Amino acid sequence: SSSGDIDSDSFKLGLILVGPQNDHGWSQAHFEGASYAVNKTGGELITIDKVNPADSPNVTVPQIVDDMISQGANLIVATSDDMKDGVLEAAAAHPDTPMIWASGDTAWSDGEDYRSDLKSLGNVMGKMEYGKMIAGCAAALQSDTGNISYLGPLINAETRRLVSSTYLGAKYCWETVKGKSVSDLKFKVTWIGFWFNIPGVTQDPTVVVNDFIASGSDVIISGIDTTEAIVVAGQAADSGKAVWAIPYDYEGACSEAAAVCLGVPYFNWGPSYHKIAKTVIDGNFKASFEWIGPDWDDMNNHDSSAIGFMKGDGLTSDNSKSLDEFIEKLAKGDLNLWKGPLNYQDGSAFLPDGKEASDKDIWYLSMLLEGIEGASTTE
Amino acid sequence: MNPETLAIVISYATPLVFAVIGETITEKAGVVNLSLDGSMLLSAMTGFAVSFTTGNVVLGLMAGGLISSNIALVIAFSSIRLRLNQIAVGIVLTLFAAKLSAFLGQDFVRKPGPSVQDLHIPVLGDIPGIGPILFQQNLLVYSSYILVGFFFWFIFYTRQGLNLQAVGERPEAAYARGIDVNKLRYFYTALGGFLVGLGGAAFSLDVKLGWSDGHIANFGWIALAIVIFGGWHPIRAALGCYLFGLLQLVALKLQPLFPQLSQVLPIIPFPLMIMTLVFINHRKIQYLILRNNVFGRFITGRAPSALGESFQRL
Amino acid sequence: MKGFTGPIYSYLAAVLVSMVLVSLLLALFRIPIFETYTLLITGSLGSMTKLGDTLMVSVPLIIASASLVITFKAGLWNIGVEGQIIAGAVAASFIARELQMPTQILLPAMIGAGFLGGAFWGLLVGLLKIRGGVNEIFGGLGLDFVATGLVVYLVIGPWSRKGIASTSGTEPFHENAWFPTVEGFRLSPLAVSVSLLVVLMVIFVFNRTQFGLKLRSIGLNPNSSYRFGIPTSRYILTALVLGGAVAGLAGVTQVASIHHRLVPSISGGYGFLGILVVLLAGYRPFLVIPIAFFFSMIAIGSIQWQLRLGLHSSLGGVFQGTLVLSVVLISAMRLLRQRREKHVKTEE
Amino acid sequence: MSLKLLNIRKSFGTILANDDISVEIGQGEIHGLLGENGAGKSTLVNIISGSLTSDSGTISLDGKYLDMSSPSDAIEAGIGILHQEPLVFLPFSIVDNFLAGLPKSRDFDRKLLQDDVRKISQEYGFDLDPNALASNLTVGERQQLEIARLLWMGARVLILDEPTTAISETQRENLFTTIKLLAANGMSVIFVSHKLDEIQSICDRVTVLRKGSLIDTPTLPCPTSELVNLMFGEYTQDIPQNQSVIGENLLVLDGICVKDANSVIEEVHCKFSEGEIIGLAGLEGAGQRILLRGIAGLTKCYRGRIFFKEKEITNQSYKWYMENGFHYLPADREGEGLIQGLTITEHFALAGNQSQTIDWNKAAQLAEDKLREYSIRGTVTSKPEDLSGGNQQRLLLALMPDNLSVLSMEHPTRGLDIESAEWIWKELLERSKNGTTIIFSSSDIDELINFSDRILVCFSGTIIGNLLSKETTPYEIGSLIGGIHS
Numbered sequence A: 001s002s003s004g005d006i007d008s009d010s011f012k013l014g015l016i017l018v019g020p021q022n023d024h025g026w027s028q029a030h031f032e033g034a035s036y037a038v039n040k041t042g043g044e045l046i047t048i049d050k051v052n053p054a055d056s057p058n059v060t061v062p063q064i065v066d067d068m069i070s071q072g073a074n075l076i077v078a079t080s081d082d083m084k085d086g087v088l089e090a091a092a093a094h095p096d097t098p099m100i101w102a103s104g105d106t107a108w109s110d111g112e113d114y115r116s117d118l119k120s121l122g123n124v125m126g127k128m129e130y131g132k133m134i135a136g137c138a139a140a141l142q143s144d145t146g147n148i149s150y151l152g153p154l155i156n157a158e159t160r161r162l163v164s165s166t167y168l169g170a171k172y173c174w175e176t177v178k179g180k181s182v183s184d185l186k187f188k189v190t191w192i193g194f195w196f197n198i199p200g201v202t203q204d205p206t207v208v209v210n211d212f213i214a215s216g217s218d219v220i221i222s223g224i225d226t227t228e229a230i231v232v233a234g235q236a237a238d239s240g241k242a243v244w245a246i247p248y249d250y251e252g253a254c255s256e257a258a259a260v261c262l263g264v265p266y267f268n269w270g271p272s273y274h275k276i277a278k279t280v281i282d283g284n285f286k287a288s289f290e291w292i293g294p295d296w297d298d299m300n301n302h303d304s305s306a307i308g309f310m311k312g313d314g315l316t317s318d319n320s321k322s323l324d325e326f327i328e329k330l331a332k333g334d335l336n337l338w339k340g341p342l343n344y345q346d347g348s349a350f351l352p353d354g355k356e357a358s359d360k361d362i363w364y365l366s367m368l369l370e371g372i373e374g375a376s377t378t379e
Numbered sequence B: 001m002n003p004e005t006l007a008i009v010i011s012y013a014t015p016l017v018f019a020v021i022g023e024t025i026t027e028k029a030g031v032v033n034l035s036l037d038g039s040m041l042l043s044a045m046t047g048f049a050v051s052f053t054t055g056n057v058v059l060g061l062m063a064g065g066l067i068s069s070n071i072a073l074v075i076a077f078s079s080i081r082l083r084l085n086q087i088a089v090g091i092v093l094t095l096f097a098a099k100l101s102a103f104l105g106q107d108f109v110r111k112p113g114p115s116v117q118d119l120h121i122p123v124l125g126d127i128p129g130i131g132p133i134l135f136q137q138n139l140l141v142y143s144s145y146i147l148v149g150f151f152f153w154f155i156f157y158t159r160q161g162l163n164l165q166a167v168g169e170r171p172e173a174a175y176a177r178g179i180d181v182n183k184l185r186y187f188y189t190a191l192g193g194f195l196v197g198l199g200g201a202a203f204s205l206d207v208k209l210g211w212s213d214g215h216i217a218n219f220g221w222i223a224l225a226i227v228i229f230g231g232w233h234p235i236r237a238a239l240g241c242y243l244f245g246l247l248q249l250v251a252l253k254l255q256p257l258f259p260q261l262s263q264v265l266p267i268i269p270f271p272l273m274i275m276t277l278v279f280i281n282h283r284k285i286q287y288l289i290l291r292n293n294v295f296g297r298f299i300t301g302r303a304p305s306a307l308g309e310s311f312q313r314l
Numbered sequence C: 001m002k003g004f005t006g007p008i009y010s011y012l013a014a015v016l017v018s019m020v021l022v023s024l025l026l027a028l029f030r031i032p033i034f035e036t037y038t039l040l041i042t043g044s045l046g047s048m049t050k051l052g053d054t055l056m057v058s059v060p061l062i063i064a065s066a067s068l069v070i071t072f073k074a075g076l077w078n079i080g081v082e083g084q085i086i087a088g089a090v091a092a093s094f095i096a097r098e099l100q101m102p103t104q105i106l107l108p109a110m111i112g113a114g115f116l117g118g119a120f121w122g123l124l125v126g127l128l129k130i131r132g133g134v135n136e137i138f139g140g141l142g143l144d145f146v147a148t149g150l151v152v153y154l155v156i157g158p159w160s161r162k163g164i165a166s167t168s169g170t171e172p173f174h175e176n177a178w179f180p181t182v183e184g185f186r187l188s189p190l191a192v193s194v195s196l197l198v199v200l201m202v203i204f205v206f207n208r209t210q211f212g213l214k215l216r217s218i219g220l221n222p223n224s225s226y227r228f229g230i231p232t233s234r235y236i237l238t239a240l241v242l243g244g245a246v247a248g249l250a251g252v253t254q255v256a257s258i259h260h261r262l263v264p265s266i267s268g269g270y271g272f273l274g275i276l277v278v279l280l281a282g283y284r285p286f287l288v289i290p291i292a293f294f295f296s297m298i299a300i301g302s303i304q305w306q307l308r309l310g311l312h313s314s315l316g317g318v319f320q321g322t323l324v325l326s327v328v329l330i331s332a333m334r335l336l337r338q339r340r341e342k343h344v345k346t347e348e
Numbered sequence D: 001m002s003l004k005l006l007n008i009r010k011s012f013g014t015i016l017a018n019d020d021i022s023v024e025i026g027q028g029e030i031h032g033l034l035g036e037n038g039a040g041k042s043t044l045v046n047i048i049s050g051s052l053t054s055d056s057g058t059i060s061l062d063g064k065y066l067d068m069s070s071p072s073d074a075i076e077a078g079i080g081i082l083h084q085e086p087l088v089f090l091p092f093s094i095v096d097n098f099l100a101g102l103p104k105s106r107d108f109d110r111k112l113l114q115d116d117v118r119k120i121s122q123e124y125g126f127d128l129d130p131n132a133l134a135s136n137l138t139v140g141e142r143q144q145l146e147i148a149r150l151l152w153m154g155a156r157v158l159i160l161d162e163p164t165t166a167i168s169e170t171q172r173e174n175l176f177t178t179i180k181l182l183a184a185n186g187m188s189v190i191f192v193s194h195k196l197d198e199i200q201s202i203c204d205r206v207t208v209l210r211k212g213s214l215i216d217t218p219t220l221p222c223p224t225s226e227l228v229n230l231m232f233g234e235y236t237q238d239i240p241q242n243q244s245v246i247g248e249n250l251l252v253l254d255g256i257c258v259k260d261a262n263s264v265i266e267e268v269h270c271k272f273s274e275g276e277i278i279g280l281a282g283l284e285g286a287g288q289r290i291l292l293r294g295i296a297g298l299t300k301c302y303r304g305r306i307f308f309k310e311k312e313i314t315n316q317s318y319k320w321y322m323e324n325g326f327h328y329l330p331a332d333r334e335g336e337g338l339i340q341g342l343t344i345t346e347h348f349a350l351a352g353n354q355s356q357t358i359d360w361n362k363a364a365q366l367a368e369d370k371l372r373e374y375s376i377r378g379t380v381t382s383k384p385e386d387l388s389g390g391n392q393q394r395l396l397l398a399l400m401p402d403n404l405s406v407l408s409m410e411h412p413t414r415g416l417d418i419e420s421a422e423w424i425w426k427e428l429l430e431r432s433k434n435g436t437t438i439i440f441s442s443s444d445i446d447e448l449i450n451f452s453d454r455i456l457v458c459f460s461g462t463i464i465g466n467l468l469s470k471e472t473t474p475y476e477i478g479s480l481i482g483g484i485h486s
C-alpha cells in the first residue's frame, strides 16, 4: 500500500495516543492535529488512546499497529517517547507501511539512535524549545518574586533541553528586559517520574504544584502532558494568591483557569501530519527526521506553524508587549539563547563563549544548565 | 517546611480523613467495606459531574456520598442477608466501580468546574503558627475537623456510639441488651459509605479539581491502611492521614537528595499498616491493651472483635 | 463464600442478567448493541493474530487464577497475588539483565527465578500470618504496594535507562531473554504451555495428591484437619508459598513474552482480575481456563469497541464486573432461598 | 410478685426440648432448675428471658401476660438473665457495660452512673470499680458486673444459667451470698445447675427436668438421693457388664495438668492397662474433654508426665502420638471430627496414610467396603453433612486405623438412637478385646456403668472419684458428679 496513489476517501490514518484523547494536553494536541490532517485529505481517522501499560495492560503498540493495518490504515502515527520499543518492533514487522514516531530520532541519520534498516519509519517533532523560551520569558516578566517552578515529567534528553530552554528564556527576560540580577531568579524543577500521573507510581503533580506555591513560587510552568499545574494555580488564585501558570502542549489548555494563564506553548501537529499524509496518498512518502520550528511570520497560524504560543488572560498588557518584542527578536534571528558561554548545572563547561549550540548539542543535552535547581539524572 | 506547606498537608489529607473516619465507623460496627478505592472513584466522578452540571458544589458532595453509601449497602446486604464473604464482594465492587467511574465519567474528563471555595476563619486564622496551617482553609476542611471531633465524642461518649462499639465488639451481647444488631450494621455501613463518598467527592472538588480516569490516586487503599494504622480511633486515624500527607511532601523535598527513594515514600502507609498489625497482635502488647485504660487504647488500638463476622440471632 | 456453585442454568441466568444490564447501559449511551457484541467476538477470535493476542492475555490471567485456586482452596484470601506476580517479574528481570547466556539456559533460569521470587513474596505473607498474626488479606494487600514500590525504585534507580529517570520502564532485555514466538505472531507457545502446565499441575495436586486433599480439608475445616494429623500452620505457609511461586510465573510471562522489560504496572492487574475469575469458577481449576479465556476475549475484543465504535476503553471492565457481581449475587440468593425452603420444611 | 409459666412447649426439629412445662415461682424465692445435660434447662430459661420464642404456652408476671420477642422485651418486663459466660463487653469499662444498649427512657450519664455502681456494689458486697475495664475482671467479677447491671436495669426476676461452672470456690461463696441477699430483697431467682449441693444449699424449691419433661418440683431441703433419682431416673434393671480382658499396664499419667482457653484438669494420677475401658463422668466443663485431649497428645500438658509402655512421652508431638496408635474422637462430630464438604471417599483418602498420590479407585473401594462393614447409610460420594448423627459416628469409627493402642473418645453415643448406640459399643468392645485401651466421657450414667471397667469422676477440674464400675452405683456416681462425697 505504500507505493502508488491512494484514493483519498479511503485513506486511513491510525493514531496511537499514550494518554486520554481529551486530556487537554499532549494527547489531545495530537488528536486534533490528526483530525486536521484527515479533514484536509479526506478519509478516516482511527484512534486508540491510553496506550500505556498502566492504563491498558492488555494493549501493546505492535498489537495495535497490526490491527490498524488489517483495518486498512495507510499511515500510522505513534505519539509517545514511551512507545519507542513497540514502534521499532512494529516498524520492523511492517516494513511497507508508513509510520511516524512523533518525538523520536530513529530517522535522523546524524542522530545517536539512527535505524537505517527501518525505511518506512519517520519522525516528527516541533521545535518546542522556542515555545519554552517564550514561556520562560513570560514567566520571568510576570513573576514578582523571581521564584519560578517547573513541573517536570520524567528525566531524559528531551525534558532536559525543554527545561533548559525555558530557563534560558526566563533568565534573558529577567536580566535583560527587567534588568534584575540573575542571583534573584530562582528556577526550580521537580520531576514526577512520568509524562502524567500514575497513582502509586509517579509523584502526584497536584501535590507538587501545591508545594511550589507554598514555597513561594508565583509562576508555575508545566512540562507534563496533563493540566494539573494550571488547575492548582487557578485554585490558589481563587483563594487570593498571586499565582500564574503556563500549561503545555495543547492550545486550549488555558481554558482550565483562564485568569491565571500567562499563555501556553503548544504543538500544532496538523500541518506536519497533513504534509506527511499527502505524501502517503501521493505515493511518495519517505521516512525522514523532521524537527520543525515555528512559522515566524505567524506562530499561531494553524495551517503553517508546527508550534505556537497562545498568550493567556493572565499576562498584563505591559508584559504582553515585552513578550511580543522578545518573540520578534527570536523570529528575526537576532537572538540565539543557545549560545555560549553556557555551563552545565555542575559548573562544567557546555559551550564556550560565542559558540552556538548545534541541533545535536541541544537534542541530546546531557545535563541541565547552570542556574537550574533540580535533578538532572538519578545517577 | 513553612506554614503554607503544612497547610497543604492538611487540605491534601482532608478527603482521606473523611474516608478513614467513614471506614472506621463501618468497621467499628463489625463490617469491612473493602470497596473503598472503587467507591471513592465513583463518588469523585459523580461528585464532579453533578457539581459541573448543576453548578452546585454541595449537591455534588451529597451525590458522591449517596453513591458510595449505596455501594456500601450492597456489601452490608450481601454479608448480612446473603451471608457472602465481605472481602469477596468488596473486591468485586472495587474493580466494578472503578471501571464504571471511567465509563460514566468520559464526558467530564479535564473539564474546569466548580470547586469548594476557601474561607479563612477571622480570629483563629490569624493565630501565628497554627492559624495559617489549620484555619486558612475551606469549609470542607473545617468540617473534617468537626467530623473527627464529633466521631471521637460520638463513639466514646454517647449512647449511640457505645451501641455502635457493642455491635462490632460482641453482637450477641449487644442483641441481648436490645440492640438491633443488623439494623445498626446496615445503618453504619451506609453512613460510613456516605463519608467515604464525601471523601471521594471532596477529592475532585477540592484537592484535585475535575475528573480524569483513576482520579483518586489510590486513596481508597491508603484509607484502608490508615484505618488500621489509626487503631480504629478517629483522632489517631486523622493523624495518620496528616502523616501520609506530610510524607508526600517530604518525598518531594527529598527528590534532589534521594531521587530514587523519594518516589517510593508514598507507599509507606502500607508497611506501617503491616507493622501496626504485627504490633497489636504481639502478646506483650495485647497485655498492654488490656491493662491500660484510655492511653493504652489510644496507643495500641485494636480491631473490633467481631470484625467481618456475620450475626444471626438464636 | 464458595464463589459460584450450583447448577448450570442459574449460571446462565446470571450471565444473561449481566448481558441485559450491560445492554441497558449501551442503550443509555446510544451505542449499537448487536454490533458491540459481534465486535467482541470478531475482535478477539476473528483472525489468527487476534486469537494469538487473546491467548497471550489469557496466559497471565490463567496463571494468576491457578495460583489463587491453590490459596483459596486452603481457605486463604490471598490478595497478595498482585505483589507475588510483581516479585516474580522482578526476579526474572534480574536474571535477564544480569546473566549473559544462551536463550536455552536463560529462559529456564528466568522461569526458576520468577518461581522463587513469587515464592518469597508468598512466604512473607505466610510468615506474617502464622508468626505475626497479620491476616493474609491485609498482609497481602500491603505487600502488593510494597512490591510496586520496589519496582518503581528499581526502574528509576539502579535499573534506570542511561541518562533517563522515568518510571516508564527498564531498557528492553536482550532478545535471548524473550520467550520465542510463532513466526509472524506474538503468540508464545512457551508461555501458553506454562499456563496450561500450571493449571494441569493444580488440577493434579487437587485431584490426585494427599497434599491437595489436605489443603482442601484445611480450607474447609482447620479443626478437624488438625485432628486428622495435618500440621495446619505448615500447610498454610506451604499454600501461600506455592501460590506465590505460581503467581511469580505470571510475572515471568509478563516480562519475557509481553513487555520484554520491567515496567511498574507489570502485574497488569491480572491478580485482582484473577480473583474475579476464581470466584466465577467456584474455585474449580478446570473452569479457570474457559473463564479466563472469556475474560481475555473481553479484554482484546474491547479494543475493537474503541477502534471501530469509539467506545471508552473501560467498557470491557464494566462488563466483567457486572458479570461477576450478578453471578455472585444471584447464586447467593438462590442459596438463601434454598435455606429458607429447608427451614420451612423442618418447621412443619 | 410471681412468675408463672404455663404449658411451655418448644421443639427443635424432632427434638422436644420443653414438653408442656408449667411452674410458678414466688416473690423472694430461689428456684432451682435441675437436669442432666440436654434436659432442656437452657431452652426454658432462654424462653423466659426472651432469647427464644416458645411454640406454645404463656408466661405471666404478677398476673400480667408477657409478650416477648427479644431479650430487651424481657428486661423491660423485669426479667434479667446471667449467662454462663457473662455477656459483657471486655474492652469496655464497667460503666460502659452498664450503658451499652441502654433504653431511651434512661439517662446516659457516666458521672451519675458511677455513683450508682458504687451504691450497688456496696449494697451487695461487690468489688466493682466503675472505671475498670471488664477485661481485667475475673469471671466471678464479670458475673457481679452483670448482676449489678440487671439490678440497675430494674430486674425483678433474675435467672442464672449455670453460673458456677467457671468460677472459684470463694467466688462461688460470694455469689451465693449475693443470691440470698437478692431473694431477701424480694427478688425471684431462678438458679440453673447440675450441682446437687448448690441446689440444696441455696434453693427453696427445685424443678427437675428430664428429656424435656418436668418430672417434679420438690421443696428443699429434701434427701439428695431423691434428687438424683428424679434427675436420672430410677435404675431398677440389672445391667449386663462389660467383660474386657485387662492386660499389661500401658499408660501412666503422673500428675498431669492440661488446660485450654475454656477448661482445665489438674493433678491427674492414673494408670491404664491394655484393653481396659475407662469412663469419665462429670458435668460439661468439669475437665473430661481436656483430659481426653491431653491423653491423645492433642493438647500438651503443662505439668506432670505421661509414660507409655514405660517410656516417657510427655513432650512428643501429636504426630508421634498418632503414629503410635493414639486416637481422639471428639463430641463435635461435624466441627472437629469430620470435614464438611469432603466426600466419604475423600475422608478415607485423608485418613489412610497412603502415598503422596491418591489412587481414587482404591480409596473408593475402601470407602465402599467400610460403608458396608460399618452399615453406614450413605454412598461413597456422600458428605458428612448429608449423614445422620449415628452414621457420622459410624463413619468416624470406620475412619480409625485398625490397631489402636489408646482411643480417647468423647460421648460415644450422644444423640444416637438405641440401635446405633448398641452397634457403636459392639464395635468399641471388639476393639478393647483386641487390646485397645478406651477412655471415654459420657453424661449417661447407664453407659458409664455398663461399659467401663473403671469410672473416673471429674469435678471442677480435678478427679474426685476413681470407681470400679462393678462396685459402684448410679447414686454414688450421680452424687460425685454433683460434687458430693458420700
Ligand SMILES: Nc1ncnc2c1ncn2[C@@H]1O[C@H](COP(=O)(O)OP(=O)(O)OP(=O)(O)O)[C@@H](O)[C@H]1O
Binding pocket: D012, D013, D015, D016, D017, D035, D036, D037, D038, D039, D040, D041, D042, D043, D044, D284
Ligand atoms: N438451637 C437449637 N437447635 C436444635 N436443637 C437444640 C437447640 N438448642 C437446644 N437444642 C436441643 O434441645 C435439647 C435441650 O437443650 P438445652 O440446651 O435446653 O439443655 P440443657 O438442659 O441446658 O443442657 P446442658 O446441661 O448441657 O446445658 C437438647 O437435645 C439440645 O440438643
Ligand SMILES: Nc1ncnc2c1ncn2[C@@H]1O[C@H](COP(=O)(O)OP(=O)(O)OP(=O)(O)O)[C@@H](O)[C@H]1O
Binding pocket: D377, D385, D386, D387, D388, D389, D390, D391, D415, D416, D417, D420
Ligand atoms: N443437613 C442435612 N443435609 C442433607 N441431608 C440431611 C441433613 N440432615 C439429615 N439429612 C438426611 O436425613 C436423614 C435423617 O437424618 P436424621 O439426623 O434425622 O437421622 P436420625 O433418624 O436421627 O438417625 P441417627 O439416629 O443416625 O441420628 C439422613 O440420613 C440424611 O440423609
Ligand SMILES: [Mg+2]
Binding pocket: D041, D042, D043
Ligand atoms: Mg444448658
Ligand SMILES: [Mg+2]
Binding pocket: D388, D389, D390, D415, D416
Ligand atoms: Mg439424629
